[in-house]
Amino acid sequence: MKKFSFLFASLFLLAACGPTAGGGASGGGNKAEGDTIKIGMNMELSGDVSAYGNAEKEGITLAVEEINEAGGVLGKKLELIEKDNKSENGEATSVAANLTAKDKVVAVVGPATSGATKATIPNMTKAAVPVITPSGTDDSITVVNDKVQEYIFRACFQDTFQGVILANFAQDNLKAKNVVIIGDNSSDYAIGLTKSFKDTFKGKIAKEETFTAGDKDFQAILTKIKDLDYDAIYIPGYYAEAGLIIKQAREMGIDKPILGADGFGDEKLVEIAGAKNVSDVYYTGHFSEKAPATDKVKPFVEAFKKKYDKQPSAFNALGYDSVYMLKQAMEDRDSADSKEITEGLASLKDFVGVTGKMTMDKDHNPEKSAVVLGLTEGKETSADAVNP
Amino acid sequence: MEVVIQQLVNGLFLGSIYALLALGYTMVYGIIKLINFAHGEIYMLGGFMGYFFINKLSLGFFPALILSMVGAAVIGVVIEFLAYRPLRKSTRIAALITAIGVSFLLQNGMIYWLGPEKKSFPQAIEFKNYQLGFIQISNIQVLILVISLVLMVALQLIVKKTKMGKAMRAVSVDADAAQLMGINVNRTISFTFALGSALAAAAGMLIGLYYNSIDPMMGVVPGLKSFVAAVLGGIGIIPGAALGGFVIGLLETITIALGFSDYKDAVVYALLIIILLIRPAGILGKNIKEKV
Numbered sequence: 001m002k003k004f005s006f007l008f009a010s011l012f013l014l015a016a017c018g019p020t021a022g023g024g025a026s027g028g029g030n031k032a033e034g035d036t037i038k039i040g041m042n043m044e045l046s047g048d049v050s051a052y053g054n055a056e057k058e059g060i061t062l063a064v065e066e067i068n069e070a071g072g073v074l075g076k077k078l079e080l081i082e083k084d085n086k087s088e089n090g091e092a093t094s095v096a097a098n099l100t101a102k103d104k105v106v107a108v109v110g111p112a113t114s115g116a117t118k119a120t121i122p123n124m125t126k127a128a129v130p131v132i133t134p135s136g137t138d139d140s141i142t143v144v145n146d147k148v149q150e151y152i153f154r155a156c157f158q159d160t161f162q163g164v165i166l167a168n169f170a171q172d173n174l175k176a177k178n179v180v181i182i183g184d185n186s187s188d189y190a191i192g193l194t195k196s197f198k199d200t201f202k203g204k205i206a207k208e209e210t211f212t213a214g215d216k217d218f219q220a221i222l223t224k225i226k227d228l229d230y231d232a233i234y235i236p237g238y239y240a241e242a243g244l245i246i247k248q249a250r251e252m253g254i255d256k257p258i259l260g261a262d263g264f265g266d267e268k269l270v271e272i273a274g275a276k277n278v279s280d281v282y283y284t285g286h287f288s289e290k291a292p293a294t295d296k297v298k299p300f301v302e303a304f305k306k307k308y309d310k311q312p313s314a315f316n317a318l319g320y321d322s323v324y325m326l327k328q329a330m331e332d333r334d335s336a337d338s339k340e341i342t343e344g345l346a347s348l349k350d351f352v353g354v355t356g357k358m359t360m361d362k363d364h365n366p367e368k369s370a371v372v373l374g375l376t377e378g379k380e381t382s383a384d385a386v387n388p
Numbered sequence: 389m390e391v392v393i394q395q396l397v398n399g400l401f402l403g404s405i406y407a408l409l410a411l412g413y414t415m416v417y418g419i420i421k422l423i424n425f426a427h428g429e430i431y432m433l434g435g436f437m438g439y440f441f442i443n444k445l446s447l448g449f450f451p452a453l454i455l456s457m458v459g460a461a462v463i464g465v466v467i468e469f470l471a472y473r474p475l476r477k478s479t480r481i482a483a484l485i486t487a488i489g490v491s492f493l494l495q496n497g498m499i500y501w502l503g504p505e506k507k508s509f510p511q512a513i514e515f516k517n518y519q520l521g522f523i524q525i526s527n528i529q530v531l532i533l534v535i536s537l538v539l540m541v542a543l544q545l546i547v548k549k550t551k552m553g554k555a556m557r558a559v560s561v562d563a564d565a566a567q568l569m570g571i572n573v574n575r576t577i578s579f580t581f582a583l584g585s586a587l588a589a590a591a592g593m594l595i596g597l598y599y600n601s602i603d604p605m606m607g608v609v610p611g612l613k614s615f616v617a618a619v620l621g622g623i624g625i626i627p628g629a630a631l632g633g634f635v636i637g638l639l640e641t642i643t644i645a646l647g648f649s650d651y652k653d654a655v656v657y658a659l660l661i662i663i664l665l666i667r668p669a670g671i672l673g674k675n676i677k678e679k680v
Contacts, residue, residue, distance in 0.1 A: 212650065216601070220399075220641045223395055251526060274511060
């Protein structure tokens with residue numbers, strides 16, 4: 001079933017790519033008209049990954065309210081147009097077309113996931129309206145075939161960067177010399193993470209094992225590595241399988257530190273692994289209250305708690321930062337036209353957000369530090385800011 | 389050597405789950421020549437029923453196990469009554485397609501109702517590890533193996549020693565003749581579905597407890613693999629299904645242990661093709677007419 005829907009989605013994407021390939025930007029972009037500045041939100045509000053979309057929506061809404069209360073941008077209020085892409089790539093494409101052509105937004109925040117964001121590239125490029133994805137970490141979102149996508153930006157770091165951070169963390173903080181990799185072999189996300197880790201890590205890879213998404217039994221793999229000589233296990237993959245690996249490894253008596261990327265960042269990881277098994281587990285996060293990246297973190301956490309009565313997550317923070325990045329881009333260029341915002345985002349410098357201080361590099365990826373969060377008995381007990 | 393034996397033990401536990409599931413396929417096929425593709429979904433429903441009985445009704449593991457086996461038996465009978473019975477005189481392909489439809493209906497119904505996310509199964513039994521010499525096994529693994537074996541033996545006794553079992557065997561040989569002899573064919577078929585579904589539900593709950601994670605799509609792959617197990621052992625033959633299950637479990641574990649984890653599914657399906665080519669009746673397949 002999943003495979004088929006993926007196939008259809010990619011067909012969709014291919015079809016959508018056709019007419020624009022080589023065409024590049026032809027439209028003139030949208031201009032801010034009237035006394036409001038319209039920005040669009042293309043989010044996964046229902047469907048498979050709606051947890052991400054709704055979390056980002058909370059952050060985005062909070063940022064828009066704050067900006068409007070403080071007088072708006074360039075003397076105009078922001079108007080947020082919310083649309084649900086139902087966690088489907090095809091739907092994300094049509095939402096992108098709708099927002100740019102019908103609602104005439106000057107910029108779009110979202111989608112949250114890499115696949116959906118990639119699906120919107122042709123439409124956004126055609127309309128010449130910039131997009132910021134708060135959490136799409138796949139490298140090939142902003143650079144496709146060595147070509148930087150003119151209108152595509154992100155607020156988070158990309159996958160290869162996480163692999164570098166984790167390799168540095170393993171050798172500097174954990175003093176690991178030998179590492180075992182148990183990687184998901186069925187997702188671009190995990191393959192990218194594995195590659196960048198191996199390229200950076202100076203120690204030895206004692207053993208490399210692979211699995212495919214959906215696997216449940218890891219006894220065979222773990223039995224193989226149990227008696228090897230190594231200092232840490234690196235698991236590039238998502239929380240569903242990583243949770244099971246952690247559970248089965250700890251129950252088997254493997255007590256070595258376990259490392260992972262932001263795919264670990266879901267409370268389901270702890271639920272599936274069982275809280276008592278999740279100790280000495282580290283993963284890269286975009287945001288932590290314990291290691292505040294900038295002095296914006298405190299006021300953000302307070303405002304967020306006041307509005308939603310809960311602690312903000314990384315996805316809340318990334319959604320929030322995306323809106324402020326747009327604000328800064330508009331102010332830098334003193335214009336709210338989509339072309340100018342694009343320029344502003346591309347030359348964003350020393351922007352202070354809650355997920356870090358960032359400067360946009362030439363590939364439209366923000367350069368910022370990452371936080372490595374440590375879990376003990378399922379609770380966040382440490383946070384180290386690690387620089388690339 | 390130790391590692392090899394530990395891997396074989398691992399394969400045995402995995403295999404006992406496939407075996408439990410394969411029994412349901414084999415019995416239903418044996419009695420009405422239908423490959424019940426919705427069987428994997430009954431396994432999934434079993435896991436979810438266990439989840440609710442333990443979480444919402446705060447039952448212990450064993451009462452919940454029995455309740456979800458009963459619940460799944462009822463669901464199995466209802467599915468047979470609504471979806472398969474009206475088609476009993478139609479072609480076999482019509483019934484097969486209906487089975488696939490029921491399978492999709494159950495998956496998507498559960499996704500619609502509870503969402504697609506993985507749920508963590510309540511850990512109703514405290515985890516413990518035992519060291520037997522160099523082999524390490526946990527109490528949950530032992531539980532899986534023991535419950536599977538007990539259920540398999542119980543099933544064999546029901547089929548061989550009870551009146552209902554005799555009726556099942558009679559229907560599988562010739563339903564019309566059995567009817568003439570005064571056997572209620574419909575009731576016998578319902579009973580077969582109930583038995584098979586109860587076993588699937590037990591497997592679903594055991595896997596939930598073992599892996600601590602259940603989701604609406606969990607039945608698809610194990611369902612297909614245990615179907616392969618049933619064919620491997622000789623579809624329609626009960627000890628064959630159990631044997632096939634263990635073989636598949638071991639094969640999968642060995643494939644991973646040798647470092648070919650990407651090909652573990654391919655190996656299982658390749659085995660299916662090979663067995664169909666060289667011994668279509670399955671390992672225990674004979675040419676006598678007794679099925680079930």
